[in-house]
Every structure is written in structure tokens, then in C-alpha cells.
Amino acid sequence: MSDFDPAVLLPDDLLERIRSRAAQVDHDNVFPQQDLDELREAGYLAVLVPAELGGAGLELAEVSLLQQRLATASPATALAVNMHLVWTGVAKVMGDRGIDSLRFVQEGAAAGEVYAFGISEAGNDLVLFGSDTDAVPLPDGGYVFTGRKIFTSLGPVWTRLGLHGLDTTSPDGPKLVYAFVPRSDAVVTRDDWDTMGMRGTQSRTTELNGVVALPEHVVRRVDAGPSADPIVFGIFSVFELLLASVYTGVARRALDLAVEAAARRTSKRTGRPLSEDPDIRWRIAGMALAYDALPLQLSVLCADVDAGVDHGARWFTLLSGVKHRAVTMAKHVVDEAMLTAGGSSYFTRNELSRLYRDVLAGIFHPSDPESAHSTAASAWLGPLPS
Missing domain, CATH: 1.20.140.10 (Butyryl-CoA Dehydrogenase, subunit A, domain 3)
Structure with a gap:
């Protein structure tokens, strides 16, 4: 990492264009679409994706420097993109440890998919150790999710939502199910992001009304409660x-x-x-x-x-x-x-x-x-x- 220069992927001119738009984005309470378009064009959405899958193949330590740099121009843009990078980062962490179940996330990011982070729920202080979202298994191995997620950054633009829900039907106890679902008629993104700051993240409420995760997009089932999975x-x-x-x-x-x-x-x-x-x-x-x-x-x-x-x-x-x-x-x-x-x-x-x-x-x-x-x-x- 010693030779890594974040200015290569985030050059000064790109950073200044993002900075120049930040005040208006905040004032208008809109999503910074131009920022996302330019970052996507620069390959930023795939920085954590292995080079052999079409990404930049960067390490987490290198992307941390990139995110620090991006936040100096527009904190809201950096925070919004963060949530996409979390899922590509999780795919990398698991892949580095020999678990390849999120390879499709890496391939999707390289192809232009935008991943949102659907974990937060109102009043759920268990966070990763519990969920108020119902996850109902289907005969083919897929799941149906019904519930409400809050603070879903990238609200207007995400194409895939990584989420978790609770399956209470398992004979060996409740299971937290982690999966990815597409944007569809079964998902409602509320236009309710009117906050003091970080307005450009557009971290809207997401209602899940029986959205289906395909079997190949169900990535993990773990026991509810504290876990080192x-x-x-x-x-x-x-x-x-x-x-x-x-x-x-x-x-x-x-x-x-x-x-x-x-x-x-x-x-x-x-x-x-x-x-x-x-x-x-x-x-x-x-x-x-x-x-x-x-x-x-x-x-x-x-x-x-x-x-x-x-x-x-x-x-x-x-x-x-x-x-x-x-x-x-x-x-x-x-x-x-x-x-x-x-x-x-x-x-x-x-x-x-x-x-x-x-x-x-x-x-x-x-x-x-x-x-x-x-x-x-x-x-x-x-x-x-x-």
C-alpha cells in the first residue's frame, strides 16, 4: 500500500467538480447523480472488486484513503457510496477467507450494479444480531422478505438491496437470513429524507412487501443473536x-x-x-x-x-x-x-x-x-x- 496514490482514482479535477456541486445538492435535498455518474465512469464502484472480475483489486486500507479523500469534497457523496462499498468489501473479506458466496456481488459491481445497505430498522438495537423483518423460506431455497428498513442510503438509485431478516420457521431455532433482492414493485422507497445534514445521501425508508430473494442470492443463514460468523x-x-x-x-x-x-x-x-x-x-x-x-x-x-x-x-x-x-x-x-x-x-x-x-x-x-x-x-x- 505504500505506493498507493488516491489521487490517481480521485484526481483533483474530479474532486473539485464534486466539491462544486455539494452545496447545491445539500440546498436542494437531492441525490448527487452527477457525482455517482462520474465515480462510476472512473471505476470507483468496483475498487474493491478483484482485477480478474473487472475491478481495481484494491485493498480495504487503500479504499479507506480514497473515502477519506472523497469526503473532503462531499461528505454526503462519500457516505452514500460507502454503503455500496460495504457490500463489495464484505464480498472481499469473505472471499479472502475462502467463502465465495458473494462473487455475484463483485461481478454485479463491475457491471454497474449499485448496492444499498438494508440492515437498519427503527428501534432494533440488536442490529446484526436480530431483525424485525420477516424472512419466509420458499421451497426452492429462496426467501420472501417483509418489513421496513430505515436509513437506506442511495435511495433513488440503488439496483440491488443487501438485507437481513428473521426466519422463525427453522426447526433448530430462529435464523438470520442475509440475501440480496432487486428493485421491484414489491419494494417501496419513501421520499422521506428531510434531515439536518448529509442530505445528499438520500437515505430513505424502504418498505419490503413480500420481495423475493432468489436461492442463488441467499448468501448466509446464521443463528440469531451474537455471532462471529x-x-x-x-x-x-x-x-x-x-x-x-x-x-x-x-x-x-x-x-x-x-x-x-x-x-x-x-x-x-x-x-x-x-x-x-x-x-x-x-x-x-x-x-x-x-x-x-x-x-x-x-x-x-x-x-x-x-x-x-x-x-x-x-x-x-x-x-x-x-x-x-x-x-x-x-x-x-x-x-x-x-x-x-x-x-x-x-x-x-x-x-x-x-x-x-x-x-x-x-x-x-x-x-x-x-x-x-x-x-x-x-x-x-x-x-x-x-
Whole structure:
């Protein structure tokens, strides 16, 4: 990875075009279709797909750098694309471990399919360990899914939805079923994404009204409840690491904007640029000290996933922890950047104003602060008595 240059796949001119559209996308509360079209043309949707299947054959650590870079231009675009990349990343993690059941996802991504992430459900804090969506088996091995998913990014444009549901008919206990379904009349995408920030993700509610997953697209059946099954690890690892990458990219952009503002602004009191003011220098130094740790942590953890390093049960603490740290760090850096830039950053036309709203979304993604702390507490103190 040492020779990898993210600017090759995400050149400056492409990044600037995406950045130039971000404010209007946010203002109009629409999906950034032009961004997706240009990224698809650049091969971005297949960066994690093996070269022999038509992709770029990149490692997770390399794609983390790409997502950090993309988020500096448009956090919403990066977060939306993240959900597609999660599924191609899961296919890679499982394929690297000898499980080829998601090869069709890799082939689909190389052919232009857009995969959405249909896991989140209102009130379901079990997340990957449970589901309120009914999964009813068919005689041929397929499944019928009925339920409601929330925060389905790429709402207007996805072509395939990766999801899970609960099969309560199995004689050996409830099974969580992971599968992929096509866009069809049995799927309703609600136009209900009207949020404070991350508006371009268009993470709409998705209603499943008996949508059928073909037998060849049912990829895993696992026991309900906590599990170390490869698909659970694959989803959790790629989701947390790429999510942390996006918010780390938000922090980098806020830091860069703060540095620009400090150099541009002049103190009426001293007549000198704010970049020479000791308080401002302290503030920006604190932002940089907080930011600098995250790219390094992401690099190491992504490389460990790529290499198949076995951290055992500690993986869940490491992964939820890096996501939590990335989000809290990014929020702190954006807060400090707003103070550095001054009152102009409070206007919606200011990029920092948008970053301030966008970064708040991070606290709602799994693992949320409560889950991250609970996982860490159990790792270090042991589980609570039953």
C-alpha cells in the first residue's frame, strides 16, 4: 500500500467538480447523480472488486484513503457510496477467507450494479444480531422478505438491496437470513429524507412487501443473536472502518478550512494575521493533534482485516472504538474550525456550516456511543452478570 496514490482514482479535477456541486445538492435535498455518474465512469464502484472480475483489486486500507479523500469534497457523496462499498468489501473479506458466496456481488459491481445497505430498522438495537423483518423460506431455497428498513442510503438509485431478516420457521431455532433482492414493485422507497445534514445521501425508508430473494442470492443463514460468523465480521469490519474513514475525511477538510481562515483573517487589534495569534495557533494545533491519530489507526486496522489478522473477540472493541473515535474527533475538529473561521461560518453558504451539520450524522450510525462504550466495558471489565 505504500505506493498507493488516491489521487490517481480521485484526481483533483474530479474532486473539485464534486466539491462544486455539494452545496447545491445539500440546498436542494437531492441525490448527487452527477457525482455517482462520474465515480462510476472512473471505476470507483468496483475498487474493491478483484482485477480478474473487472475491478481495481484494491485493498480495504487503500479504499479507506480514497473515502477519506472523497469526503473532503462531499461528505454526503462519500457516505452514500460507502454503503455500496460495504457490500463489495464484505464480498472481499469473505472471499479472502475462502467463502465465495458473494462473487455475484463483485461481478454485479463491475457491471454497474449499485448496492444499498438494508440492515437498519427503527428501534432494533440488536442490529446484526436480530431483525424485525420477516424472512419466509420458499421451497426452492429462496426467501420472501417483509418489513421496513430505515436509513437506506442511495435511495433513488440503488439496483440491488443487501438485507437481513428473521426466519422463525427453522426447526433448530430462529435464523438470520442475509440475501440480496432487486428493485421491484414489491419494494417501496419513501421520499422521506428531510434531515439536518448529509442530505445528499438520500437515505430513505424502504418498505419490503413480500420481495423475493432468489436461492442463488441467499448468501448466509446464521443463528440469531451474537455471532462471529464471517458475514457478521465482514459487515461489521468494513462498515465501521469505511464509516470512520468518511468522518476522518470530514475532519481533514474542516482542519484545512480552519488553516485557510486563520491565514486569511487579520486582527484589527494587532494588525497581524490570525495564524500568528497564540490562541488560534493553540486551537489549530489541538485540532491537528486530534486528527493525526485517526488515519494511522485506520491504516493499521484496515491492513489487519486485509491480512486476516485474528484479534478474536477484541475485534469488536477495536472496530466500534475506531468508529466512535473518528466521529467524536471529527465533531470536535469541526466545532473548533467554526470558532477559528468566525461568524461567517454560521451562514449556510459557508462550507463549514454544511460540515457542521453533516458531521452530526455520525453519532447515529452503529456503533453508537452507548454500544461502543458497552463493548469496551465488557472487554476490559467482563460482561455484566445475567
